[in-house]
Amino acid sequence: xxxxxxxxxxLVAAAVFAGAxxxxxxxxxxxxxxAGDAASDxxxxxxxxxxxxxxxxxxxxGNVTVHGLPSGRLIKTIAVFSQYxxxxxxxxxxTKNMLNTSFGMIPWDDAHHPQLSQTDGIPDGRxxxxxxxxxxxxxxxDLSKFETEEILEIPNSAGNHASPFITPNSEYVIASTRFSxxxxxxxxxxxxxKENFSGTLSFIRADRPGEMDIAFQIHVPxxxxxxxxxxxxxxxGWAFFTTYNTEQEHTLLEVNASxxxxxxxxxxxxxxxxxxxxEEAGRLVPGQYVHNVMGEDRxxxxxxxxxxxxxxxxxxxxxxxxxxxxxxxxxxxxxxxxEYIVAGGKLATTIPVHSFSKMIDAIANERFExxxxxxxxxxxxxxxxxxVQEPGLGPLHTEFDANGNAYTSMxxxxxxxxxxxxxxxxxxxxxxxxxxxxxxxxxxxxxxxFGKYVVALNKITKDRYLPTGPELAHSAQxxxxxxxxxxxxxxxxTMGEPHYAQGLPAELVTANQVQMFDLTENSNPHATxxxxxxxxxxxxxxxxxxxxxxxxxxxxxxxxxxxxxDTVLFHVTNLEQDWDVPHGFAVIGARNSELLVMPGETRxxxxxPQRVGVFPFxxxxxxxxxxxxxxxxxxxxxxxxxxxxxxxxxx
Amino acid sequence: xxxxxxxxxxxxxxxxxxxALILLYFVPLWKISLQAPQxxxxxxxxxxxxxxxxxxxxxxxxxxxxxxYIGMKAIVPDAIPELSYMPWILAVLIGWGLLAAASGxxxxxxxxxxxxxxxxxxxxxxxxxxxxxxxxxxxAEMAIIKIPGMTYQPxxxxxxxxxxxxxxxxxxxxxxxxxxxxxxxxxxxxxxARGARHARATEG
Numbered sequence: 003x004x005x006x007x008x009x010x011x012x013l014v015a016a017a018v019f020a021g022a023x024x025x026x027x028x029x030x031x032x033x034x035x036x037a038g039d040a041a042s043d044x045x046x047x048x049x050x051x052x053x054x055x056x057x058x059x060x061x062x063x064g065n066v067t068v069h070g071l072p073s074g075r076l077i078k079t080i081a082v083f084s085q086y087x088x089x090x091x092x093x094x095x096x097t098k099n100m101l102n103t104s105f106g107m108i109p110w111d112d113a114h115h116p117q118l119s120q121t122d123g124i125p126d127g128r129x130x131x132x133x134x135x136x137x138x139x140x141x142x143x144d145l146s147k148f149e150t151e152e153i154l155e156i157p158n159s160a161g162n163h164a165s166p167f168i169t170p171n172s173e174y175v176i177a178s179t180r181f182s183x184x185x186x187x188x189x190x191x192x193x194x195x196k197e198n199f200s201g202t203l204s205f206i207r208a209d210r211p212g213e214m215d216i217a218f219q220i221h222v223p224x225x226x227x228x229x230x231x232x233x234x235x236x237x238x239g240w241a242f243f244t245t246y247n248t249e250q251e252h253t254l255l256e257v258n259a260s261x262x263x264x265x266x267x268x269x270x271x272x273x274x275x276x277x278x279x280x281e282e283a284g285r286l287v288p289g290q291y292v293h294n295v296m297g298e299d300r301x302x303x304x305x306x307x308x309x310x311x312x313x314x315x316x317x318x319x320x321x322x323x324x325x326x327x328x329x330x331x332x333x334x335x336x337x338x339x340x341e342y343i344v345a346g347g348k349l350a351t352t353i354p355v356h357s358f359s360k361m362i363d364a365i366a367n368e369r370f371e372x373x374x375x376x377x378x379x380x381x382x383x384x385x386x387x388x389x390v391q392e393p394g395l396g397p398l399h400t401e402f403d404a405n406g407n408a409y410t411s412m413x414x415x416x417x418x419x420x421x422x423x424x425x426x427x428x429x430x431x432x433x434x435x436x437x438x439x440x441x442x443x444x445x446x447x448x449x450x451x452f453g454k455y456v457v458a459l460n461k462i463t464k465d466r467y468l469p470t471g472p473e474l475a476h477s478a479q480x481x482x483x484x485x486x487x488x489x490x491x492x493x494x495x496t497m498g499e500p501h502y503a504q505g506l507p508a509e510l511v512t513a514n515q516v517q518m519f520d521l522t523e524n525s526n527p528h529a530t531x532x533x534x535x536x537x538x539x540x541x542x543x544x545x546x547x548x549x550x551x552x553x554x555x556x557x558x559x560x561x562x563x564x565x566x567x568d569t570v571l572f573h574v575t576n577l578e579q580d581w582d583v584p585h586g587f588a589v590i591g592a593r594n595s596e597l598l599v600m601p602g603e604t605r606x607x608x609x610x611p612q613r614v615g616v617f618p619f620x621x622x623x624x625x626x627x628x629x630x631x632x633x634x635x636x637x638x639x640x641x642x643x644x645x646x647x648x649x650x651x652x653x
Numbered sequence: 654x655x656x657x658x659x660x661x662x663x664x665x666x667x668x669x670x671x672x673a674l675i676l677l678y679f680v681p682l683w684k685i686s687l688q689a690p691q692x693x694x695x696x697x698x699x700x701x702x703x704x705x706x707x708x709x710x711x712x713x714x715x716x717x718x719x720x721x722y723i724g725m726k727a728i729v730p731d732a733i734p735e736l737s738y739m740p741w742i743l744a745v746l747i748g749w750g751l752l753a754a755a756s757g758x759x760x761x762x763x764x765x766x767x768x769x770x771x772x773x774x775x776x777x778x779x780x781x782x783x784x785x786x787x788x789x790x791x792x793a794e795m796a797i798i799k800i801p802g803m804t805y806q807p808x809x810x811x812x813x814x815x816x817x818x819x820x821x822x823x824x825x826x827x828x829x830x831x832x833x834x835x836x837x838x839x840x841x842x843x844x845x846a847r848g849a850r851h852a853r854a855t856e857g
Contacts, residue, residue, distance in 0.1 A: 552718065578718075579710075580715045627722070627798075
């Protein structure tokens, strides 16, 4: 090639490159949603990992679902408050106690708000907490195993909605009564609401695995305590709860509880409450509640507790204040610095933002409008930092990025609005499909938001996916927030009804993953640690089958000596010590579920045979090339026939 | 008179080589790595001077579990007598090397080199024979997967496909140390032999 021709080729190549570059810049700077490069922004190549974990509350499914971001892929359902036959959660003998309450075993709840454990105000990837709204409970999920390890019931409560918003070093998760009730419960006319109904705010010790307990409850007026967030940085030591129905109505709340011009944000100085507890300001009141813990032996155990320490605000001064807040506020969110407390007045035309430092000054200067049940009500103007004007309709929740911006979901106008902290100026809007409830930025309710995306968790789905009859999956949208303008990237379906969600960089969780349980550390009293110990023992009408599984057989796989009406307990130990080799166990007529037994683990299925005959059992998890051969028979003889026990594999 | 002593340089090198062999008590000699679609993370065996163990904690158990499908007998380190002799053979070789360095006698050095070579060859032959035994003497009755003519001997060195597994057999750290020691000792043996011949030639 001559020199001049070479130059010409280079010139053309440079021109093509420059053109492509200009085109790329144009297409990424445009506000247009979805097209072209959005696909590559959410593409996670086969075999690659997502950058973030997102933990979505399952709402009325009672579970938590785990998605990867940015792909939106669903990668796990964690059984929490609801029985989950897929892995025998709440059915197996080892896990059924985890759903015990003071009402007995309850197989369902409504799970709203996941909260990651935090260290120094930053999500640390150890645990995820979530509330049970209906029968008040809080659960702790261990993120090395993605498994619920602890569930604590909350006494003197109803509708545990403002929960379990965590404090910056995971000292407490909090809870409240969304529905005020007679405390203690009593047979009173509903119309005596104003005289007889009240609420509680609960602080639950959260940083000691296996030892969750109600540290104290604060007895508060009979309002609805809706949502909360803990203070951080400058406001560390405080927790904030929204209220509605300060009208204290008990019927047709949609009208009657929307009358007052302002309701309140309750600001609780929990460090002050700790001092009062230390000085024994509270009294022990009766209240039955159950604590369930998965032990080191991987068996859930329940303990009934009977009383709780309750503090009256009048007995602990400087502990709680009310901040007037317009029109039935819903979410209350604290910015990364802890200075700004943003309340989503869901019927308000502005977003009011309270200032923590002004609040402290107002308290010092006693700028009180009034006092309700020993709780000073601060003057609105004395605590207000500013209002976001004309943000949209129906502001609910706010998350934050690391650059001083706030993102508020607008339920009625179906959009996410970005605005500036301090100037309260609206910067950008992004339509959502449809009616966003909560929204989530990874770390967006912590001291150091990880940023990059906001997920809109929408309440209405309509036409976003292929239709599936009347009941639709919920709809979420992934929105890029790395630039000045928000950019819609992806729709993805979510399961149950996600309310709030949490997200964090994947490596904070992947570093601690458990791949299997160590067989040598299996301390289940019914474990069978080697195949030669597999056996059957009868104790009265109970038959214990000590069974092992390894690719690709059960031991024993031929079982005789069982009678109709016996209680047969299949204690199945998975002898595998290999990653991703669970075995399943299912038997005809079992009125509970299958077992899914992880490597090194023991799980027990209760089976009461009803009919004479020979019944097969089999492995339900496709474990190996000879999985279909992984089967056996149990012979059931007539009641009273006293058959000889015999068992074996390959004999 | 002919000088029967090795040079001081050779003696220092021999000393270092003999001491380097001590490392073989602590590091694996050989590694058999297995790759399969189901094991993207890999699974494998390490052959040490006195035992065979998995690369991962449970690899030996899992390899034995997988091998039962083809009727291969379980690899049980306690059932391989060589693993109890080899530490003693290594001790003798180290002592021999130290003696050769201390005495400086050329014939001890030559003999040591020969002993190293013989030990290495014997070790590899033994390894091959065990591999042959595991790979060929399959329990026809218990084998679940039977493919006519298929045997499962791992390669002595190199890579081989065995059904869904790709087996790669290579020296591990200890093996490379042994090879290096052999080369260095061989080099000094050659130099010493040449030096001696040269000395005889000049004397003559």
